[in-house]
Amino acid sequence: MNVFSYRDGKMFQQLSEKIIPFLASSIERLGRKFRFMEVCGTHTVSFSKTGIRELLAPYVELISGPGCPVCVTDQSDMDHMIAYAREKDVIVTTFGDMMKVPGSVSTLSRERADGADVRIVYSADDAVETAKQNCNRQVVFLGVGFETTAPGIALAIQKASRERCRNFFVYSAHKLTPPAVQTLIQDAEHQIDGFLLPGHVSVMIGRKGWMFLADKHPAVIGGFEPIDLLTSIYFLARNVISGKTDIMNLYSRFVREEGNPKALDILKKTFQIIPVQWRGFGEIDNSGLAIGSSYNSYDAARMIPIQKPKTKTAKGCRCGEIVKGKEKPFQCKLFGRACTPEKPLGPCMVSSEGACSTYYYFEKDK
Numbered sequence: 001m002n003v004f005s006y007r008d009g010k011m012f013q014q015l016s017e018k019i020i021p022f023l024a025s026s027i028e029r030l031g032r033k034f035r036f037m038e039v040c041g042t043h044t045v046s047f048s049k050t051g052i053r054e055l056l057a058p059y060v061e062l063i064s065g066p067g068c069p070v071c072v073t074d075q076s077d078m079d080h081m082i083a084y085a086r087e088k089d090v091i092v093t094t095f096g097d098m099m100k101v102p103g104s105v106s107t108l109s110r111e112r113a114d115g116a117d118v119r120i121v122y123s124a125d126d127a128v129e130t131a132k133q134n135c136n137r138q139v140v141f142l143g144v145g146f147e148t149t150a151p152g153i154a155l156a157i158q159k160a161s162r163e164r165c166r167n168f169f170v171y172s173a174h175k176l177t178p179p180a181v182q183t184l185i186q187d188a189e190h191q192i193d194g195f196l197l198p199g200h201v202s203v204m205i206g207r208k209g210w211m212f213l214a215d216k217h218p219a220v221i222g223g224f225e226p227i228d229l230l231t232s233i234y235f236l237a238r239n240v241i242s243g244k245t246d247i248m249n250l251y252s253r254f255v256r257e258e259g260n261p262k263a264l265d266i267l268k269k270t271f272q273i274i275p276v277q278w279r280g281f282g283e284i285d286n287s288g289l290a291i292g293s294s295y296n297s298y299d300a301a302r303m304i305p306i307q308k309p310k311t312k313t314a315k316g317c318r319c320g321e322i323v324k325g326k327e328k329p330f331q332c333k334l335f336g337r338a339c340t341p342e343k344p345l346g347p348c349m350v351s352s353e354g355a356c357s358t359y360y361y362f363e364k365d366k
């Protein structure tokens with residue numbers, strides 16, 4: 001099957017005619033709706049954009065999880081990034097989606113308007129090039145993302161090292177997804193029947209990376225097309241009803257059992273795993289990637305120390321609860337009023353994969 005087959009309307013219709021009655025009879029047996037978490041921000045968008053969230057709503061409560069990297073970046077990291085932008089000799093380079101994320105007192109976008117040298121780049125490689133063209137300045141790249149993004153940043157660090165580019169630095173706020181899911185399953189208050197695991201992260205870490213869930217929770221690694229979404233929900237529901245706690249790989253067209261060993265090796269050689277702060281969660285053990293000892297002269301936090309800024313989040317912003325799946329965007333009193341994609345107060349409204357921006361664009365009138 002090619003990607004278009006997974007969007008085939010006729011096939012989707014035929015599948016839903018079988019799956020919807022199954023879900024209806026299953027929730028009668030269960031006595032309530034299923035509660036499944038879509039861990040990944042891309043899944044959050046796909047469910048809403050395709051209307052599948054609405055189609056399934058009578059049977060399944062879909063809960064958005066901690067899979068939007070911008071959203072889970074801790075406020076203290078945002079404040080650090082803004083502090084770098086305020087350093088006279090520093091050029092800050094970043095992916096565009098970080099520009100409007102509010103720190104405690106400003107955003108990178110506002111800092112740039114006020115004269116800071118903040119540049120949007122499309123890859124960490126571009127940041128290395130910026131450093132090579134500005135030898136008398138320090139160029140700090142803001143590294144935000146999960147297992148999917150981190151290998152590209154690692155390669156840029158290795159390239160800078162090979163080319164002896166000494167004015168390139170990375171502020172690493174990279175995170176690993178499984179420890180956050182582990183934290184969720186240890187939370188006794190959370191009632192999650194099963195997890196739809198992120199397809200892209202799974203390409204890197206493989207089915208093997210989720211084995212800690214086996215024997216605990218039904219979980220499916222799923223793709224992002226309409227037929228992927230529907231079949232993932234079907235298998236999750238079926239496994240809940242039959243009591244199976246397998247980790248099913250329904251995205252085998254891209255995800256292997258072992259993941260991508262080459263990318264994992266690049267991560268291992270460049271970074272070291274440390275405990276880090278997540279928005280909403282606090283510190284999670286073994287969940288972050290700091291630059292390892294072989295490349296520590298490229299570590300912005302070590303080489304360009306700045307005074308730790310005092311951190312505070314926007315009053316009333318519920319992003320911390322939303323990324324844990326404890327609240328929905330509509331429960332935030334600021335949603336769609338004081339906080340909109342044009343004037344976001346929290347990262348969940350800034351990121352195109354954030355739950356708040358997704359609900360704002362696709363769910364707000366329902």
Ligand code: SF4
Nearest residue numbers: 317318332339346356
């Ligand atoms: Fe935060 Fe805005 Fe979402 Fe409310 S609507 S939780 S203020 S991002």
